[in-house]
Amino acid sequence: MIEVDRVTDKPPVTPNLSTQVAERDVARPDVPREAVFALEGVQVCYGDVPAVAGVSFELYKNQITAFIGPSGCGKSTLIRCLNRMNDLIPSASIRGKVLYHGVDLYADGVDPVQVRKRIGMVFQKPNPFPKSIYDNVAFGPRVLGMKDDMDDIVERSLRKAALWDEVKDRLKTNAFGMSGGQQQRLCIARALAIEPDVILMDEPASALDPISTSAIEDLMLELVGQYSIVIVTHNMQQAARVSDRTAFFNVDLDGGRRVGRLVEYAETEKIFTNPDDERTKEYVTGKFG
Amino acid sequence: MATPSSSVSDVLGVARKRRGEQAIKGLLFLAALVSVLTTTGIVFSLLEETIGFFGEVGLGSFLTGREWSPLFADPEFGVLPLVTGTLLISAIALAVAIPIGLGAAVYLAEYATPRVRKAVKPVLELLAGVPTIVFGYFALLFFTPEVLKPLFGEPLAGFNALSAGVIMGFMVVPTIASISEDAMSAVPGSLREGAFGLGGTKLQVSTRVVFPAALSGIVAAIVLGASRAIGETMIVLIAAGQQPNLTADPRESVETMTTFIAATAKGDVPVGSIGYETIFAVGTLLFLLTLLMNAISIRFVRRFRQVYE
Numbered sequence A: 001m002i003e004v005d006r007v008t009d010k011p012p013v014t015p016n017l018s019t020q021v022a023e024r025d026v027a028r029p030d031v032p033r034e035a036v037f038a039l040e041g042v043q044v045c046y047g048d049v050p051a052v053a054g055v056s057f058e059l060y061k062n063q064i065t066a067f068i069g070p071s072g073c074g075k076s077t078l079i080r081c082l083n084r085m086n087d088l089i090p091s092a093s094i095r096g097k098v099l100y101h102g103v104d105l106y107a108d109g110v111d112p113v114q115v116r117k118r119i120g121m122v123f124q125k126p127n128p129f130p131k132s133i134y135d136n137v138a139f140g141p142r143v144l145g146m147k148d149d150m151d152d153i154v155e156r157s158l159r160k161a162a163l164w165d166e167v168k169d170r171l172k173t174n175a176f177g178m179s180g181g182q183q184q185r186l187c188i189a190r191a192l193a194i195e196p197d198v199i200l201m202d203e204p205a206s207a208l209d210p211i212s213t214s215a216i217e218d219l220m221l222e223l224v225g226q227y228s229i230v231i232v233t234h235n236m237q238q239a240a241r242v243s244d245r246t247a248f249f250n251v252d253l254d255g256g257r258r259v260g261r262l263v264e265y266a267e268t269e270k271i272f273t274n275p276d277d278e279r280t281k282e283y284v285t286g287k288f289g
Numbered sequence B: 001m002a003t004p005s006s007s008v009s010d011v012l013g014v015a016r017k018r019r020g021e022q023a024i025k026g027l028l029f030l031a032a033l034v035s036v037l038t039t040t041g042i043v044f045s046l047l048e049e050t051i052g053f054f055g056e057v058g059l060g061s062f063l064t065g066r067e068w069s070p071l072f073a074d075p076e077f078g079v080l081p082l083v084t085g086t087l088l089i090s091a092i093a094l095a096v097a098i099p100i101g102l103g104a105a106v107y108l109a110e111y112a113t114p115r116v117r118k119a120v121k122p123v124l125e126l127l128a129g130v131p132t133i134v135f136g137y138f139a140l141l142f143f144t145p146e147v148l149k150p151l152f153g154e155p156l157a158g159f160n161a162l163s164a165g166v167i168m169g170f171m172v173v174p175t176i177a178s179i180s181e182d183a184m185s186a187v188p189g190s191l192r193e194g195a196f197g198l199g200g201t202k203l204q205v206s207t208r209v210v211f212p213a214a215l216s217g218i219v220a221a222i223v224l225g226a227s228r229a230i231g232e233t234m235i236v237l238i239a240a241g242q243q244p245n246l247t248a249d250p251r252e253s254v255e256t257m258t259t260f261i262a263a264t265a266k267g268d269v270p271v272g273s274i275g276y277e278t279i280f281a282v283g284t285l286l287f288l289l290t291l292l293m294n295a296i297s298i299r300f301v302r303r304f305r306q307v308y309e
Helices: A017-027 A075-079 A112-118 A133-143 A150-160 A180-192 A210-223 A236-242 A268-273 A278-284 B004-012 B019-056 B059-064 B080-111 B114-128 B132-152 B161-185 B189-197 B202-213 B215-231 B234-239 B257-266 B274-304
Strands: A035-046 A049-060 A064-068 A092-100 A119-122 A198-202 A228-232 A245-254 A257-267
Touching (some): A049 A075, A049 A245, A064 A075, A075 A198, A112 A119, A119 A180, A133 A150, A133 A180, A133 B202, A150 A180, A180 B189, A210 A236, A228 A236, A236 A268, A245 A268, A257 A268, A268 A278, B080 B114, B080 B161, B080 B202, B080 B215, B080 B257, B080 B274, B114 B161, B161 B215, B161 B234, B189 B202, B202 B215, B215 B274, B257 B274
Parallel strands (some): A049 A257, A064 A228, A064 A245, A119 A198, A198 A228
Antiparallel strands (some): A035 A049, A035 A092
């Protein structure tokens, strides 16, 4: 479990990216690679307009994979394909294959409800339900009809999200009374309660202050031992601090249309210190975006 | 040449009178004042005759008396039959309107495609625009003989509370459906996403997240529907008979507070007589009843209101 106090000891912004990456790699040596997701030629359109196209890569188990890139590069669109969240947008359509442990998530007969049970999601803005802290965490297990003792599930999930000590005396109070950072950790606890395999995080810290951001990042590093994590972020330091591998997306002008494309995908250290592509280098050194 | 600071004070220091703005402010104030004055005026117009009424009839016997025959030679002034008649018909109407209205609202807000919603909602709201006298004759000439009579047979009176209540329920459906749908549509999409992201099905997301989140608006819709039911006159006047009848049996004929007022006011009771004053006494009671309901609903809405960023 994470000590909450530790959060404040850590400087929120690190000036030197490369040392940061190196430190973390020492702290957590590479684990054997097993692909959780394999994408093959994925293209997502809204109506007739492609948002992101031609994406093929593998995301690995027990790693944090970061999607970075300028606005409109399709990184959020892509992460929402990984648990079929784009199904909720009537105009969205997808081509190509999204294999999850070898199973195509978009094959006939795949139930999106089952998909989302295995692949949890945390959103950009904390979105707790207007219910008590307890009921927020218990929501997922209840709708899925999980049989374990609910008090246990709630405590376990809140402990994993490093929130238990802060809220254990007010579990029955409304979640809207929490700070933004606490709400986001509650949303993480809520996602953990249904015991997923993967956690998708779509800019989870973009609405938070630096201290809360740091708490979320510590939490991710804690959780990655048990889960595979995919994070979309437009904060490059964040990608450098937490991720094992980084995918850089960019906006291409394709016959007058702006389409997101995967430019480079490699170990985070390589992306930030020695990228192959000139555009990656310009982006991570802050020349554009 | 002026220094920069003096030129700034030149610009800021001249307070101009904007006459147009003052005039508009006054007009807007008048608009707000009219509604306040109307309410006060109603209270005062009710009060004078009501006080006259209670000079002759005791408050206790009015509120607890079980017989209502104010225009008879040997009058009785127990208002209970009118109150139970009102409550009985309103209860039937709400029993019909709440499930149908909320079902329609959940369907429109959560299930219908935008195209279906665009087509259905105006039609639903059109139903609210049908004159109540049409509903009244529909209840009396179609619903009672063609639907209820075959179901209930002889014990059913030709004028009965059930027919008026059910048809009044249909009249109230659009009010409840339309306002509840607005409340549910106003629930932020991020809550739906969160719930779907946890493996919720469409039904679970609608009933366990969206519905509770919209509860204050839904309660407001139901209270507005109830107020319409309590205040509704024409349907009851036509289809429920006008028998001040202390009963809970919906197959019987009843009279409500509103129908008593309407029927008596169009009759030939002399101004100043006790019969005339009963109209105002019943009106005051009706006024207080709806006031009480609105007060309860405001409290409830405040308590459950959620503020979303």
